[in-house]
Amino acid sequence: MLKQRVITAIVLVIVFLSCLFVLPPVAFQGFVLLMFAIAAWEFSLLAGLQQPVVRITFSALLTLSVAATGYFLPLIGQGAVKTFFSAAALWWALALLWVQGYPSSVLFWRSILARVIMGFLTLVPAGVGVLMLHSADNGQWLVLALLALVAAADTGAYFSGKALGRRKLAPNVSPGKSWEGVMGGLIFVACLALAYSSWVGNHWYLGLAIALPAAAVSVLGDLFESMLKRHCGVKDSGVILPGHGGVLDRIDGVTAAAPVFVLALLATGWAL
Numbered sequence: 001m002l003k004q005r006v007i008t009a010i011v012l013v014i015v016f017l018s019c020l021f022v023l024p025p026v027a028f029q030g031f032v033l034l035m036f037a038i039a040a041w042e043f044s045l046l047a048g049l050q051q052p053v054v055r056i057t058f059s060a061l062l063t064l065s066v067a068a069t070g071y072f073l074p075l076i077g078q079g080a081v082k083t084f085f086s087a088a089a090l091w092w093a094l095a096l097l098w099v100q101g102y103p104s105s106v107l108f109w110r111s112i113l114a115r116v117i118m119g120f121l122t123l124v125p126a127g128v129g130v131l132m133l134h135s136a137d138n139g140q141w142l143v144l145a146l147l148a149l150v151a152a153a154d155t156g157a158y159f160s161g162k163a164l165g166r167r168k169l170a171p172n173v174s175p176g177k178s179w180e181g182v183m184g185g186l187i188f189v190a191c192l193a194l195a196y197s198s199w200v201g202n203h204w205y206l207g208l209a210i211a212l213p214a215a216a217v218s219v220l221g222d223l224f225e226s227m228l229k230r231h232c233g234v235k236d237s238g239v240i241l242p243g244h245g246g247v248l249d250r251i252d253g254v255t256a257a258a259p260v261f262v263l264a265l266l267a268t269g270w271a272l
Contacts, residue, residue: 047115066127088125088259129258153185153215160184214261221256
């Protein structure tokens with residue numbers, strides 16, 4: 001199983017980096033939309049949709065929403081961009097309350113309609129965030145930075161949690177996660193952010209202001225998907241990635257981190 005996970009991870013990294021740095025911008029944006037279409041298809045099952053036609057319709061509408069919003073939102077102006085991603089951040093604040101309150105919180109979102117709306121609130125801002133990052137100056141590196149800090153937070157949390165984990169983070173949702181793991185992940189991200197800021201000559205606090213909020217909320221993205229999977233009684237969102245489950249399983253942290261990352265870049269003066 002471990003060997004399969006490692007091989008799949010290596011292939012994923014090679015494919016993603018190739019698409020990011022080799023494909024022309026339009027082709028990479030198409031790749032992003034494809035990934036979110038697959039993630040939407042997987043989320044449709046967590047939302048309680050069963051019929052293939054209904055699931056395809058959900059996936060198509062969500063992907064179209066990502067594409068349309070990603071194209072028109074920047075044309076409206078930066079004020080609209082800030083409002084959109086601020087609203088996305090508020091959604092994740094609500095999601096945090098539901099994760100903390102699980103399983104009692106099921107009363108608020110158990111209906112299929114509620115979970116369909118949750119799918120749009122979760123995936124659309126994330127997809128739009130990735131598209132907007134890619135279209136910015138040095139956009140390829142901004143996308144890579146987003147994924148790198150999510151991966152760093154996850155990696156740091158795994159190893160520190162294994163070594164030091166005592167206090168459970170959300171035992172009703174994901175019993176394996178601990179507060180010590182989260183802190184270890186954030187410390188790892190902070191070290192990387194400080195090293196990068198020093199390397200490029202930026203103020204040290206800018207790197208922390210951009211990286212730490214996104215890294216912290218990426219944990220919530222993971223927990224939120226875990227909550228839905230636990231409610232549905234499934235281990236993975238899909239089976240498309242051997243040893244890793246589905247695409248949604250791989251981008252759950254990104255779904256929460258992307259809107260916050262964009263907001264942090266805007267707040268610190270980066271142009272998008």
